[in-house]
Amino acid sequence: MKLNDLTFYDYFRSSASYRVRIALNLKGLQPETVTTIDLRTGEQAARPYKAVEPSGLVPSFQFGGKTFGQSLALIEWLDAKYPTPRLIPQDALAALAVREIAHTIACDIHPLNNLRILKYITGTLGASEDEKLDWYHHWIKTGFDTLEALIAPHRDEGPFCLGKQATLADVCLVPQVYNARRFDVDLAAYPAICAVDAHCQSLPAFGAAAPE
Ligand SMILES: N[C@@H](CCC(=O)N[C@@H](CS)C(=O)NCC(=O)O)C(=O)O
Known part of the structure; x- marks a missing residue:
């Protein structure tokens, strides 16, 4: 289904945008317009994008004369x-478990390793490339230790993080695993995370959303 009059500001390697692409695909939704904001050239932090999205970050949606990040x-x-399929269960306890995983990624891992943070620690704080990588790996491993403990007990319930259906937890997990691999993080200690990631990657909605 086409989302008329909706513009999706996207960047292929943005893992936060990757989450949105997976969610759109799972629901069979296509924004009318997809506009690429090139993070390599700093387009996100300059006009005209920053004038409509004050955070200077992607992703965002623009519709009805407003932009939302x-x-x-x-x-x-x-x-x-568009509740079909539901990515956040209606049951309050099930929704809590889904959000616990999603927020572990989106609040406790991703913001520490975002592009502007990495630029700040190497530029303003003068960290070396090795120190930057050390920082990156440290926060992935800290977060992945938590995620493995949250996901492993549910391995017998289905191929996704929390059972037989893809949820917001999987939508967040797959892009974060992509980031970890891109920065050569050793994932051997995370068999449950890797099993869920492998299953999701085999599905068209996840595959079509992948950066490369
Ligand atoms: N919490 C935000 C994070 C958005 C975010 O950090 N986006 C990154 C790409 S994944 C970005 O635009 N980075 C540009 C920069 O750091 O300058 C969300 O989930 O949308």
Whole structure:
């Protein structure tokens, strides 16, 4: 289904945008316009984009004369408006478990390793490339230790993080695993995370959303 009059500001290697692409694909939704904001050239922090999206980050949706950012808020909005399939369960306890995993990624891992943070620690704080990588790996491993403990007990319930259906947890997990691999993080200690990632990657909705 086409989302008329909606522009999706996207960047292929942005893992927050990757979450939104997976959610759109799972729901069979196509924004009328997809506009690439090139993070390599700093387009996100300059006009005209920054004039409509003050965070200077992607992803965002523009419709009805307004622009809205924050990938999890965008996905929650999609889920409320187009609930098939549901990415956040209706049952309050099940929803809590899904959000616990999603927020572990979106609040406790991703913001520490974002492009502007890495630029700040190497530029303003003068960290070396090795120190930057050390920082990156440290926060992935800290977060992945938590995620493995959250996901492993559910391995017998289905191929996704929390059972037989893809949820917001999987939508967040796969892009974060992509980031970890891109920065050569050793994932041997995370068999449950890798099993869920492998299953999701085999599905067209996840595959078509992948950066490369
Ligand atoms: N919490 C935000 C994070 C958005 C974010 O950090 N986006 C990154 C790409 S994944 C970005 O635009 N980075 C540009 C920069 O750091 O300058 C969300 O989930 O949407």
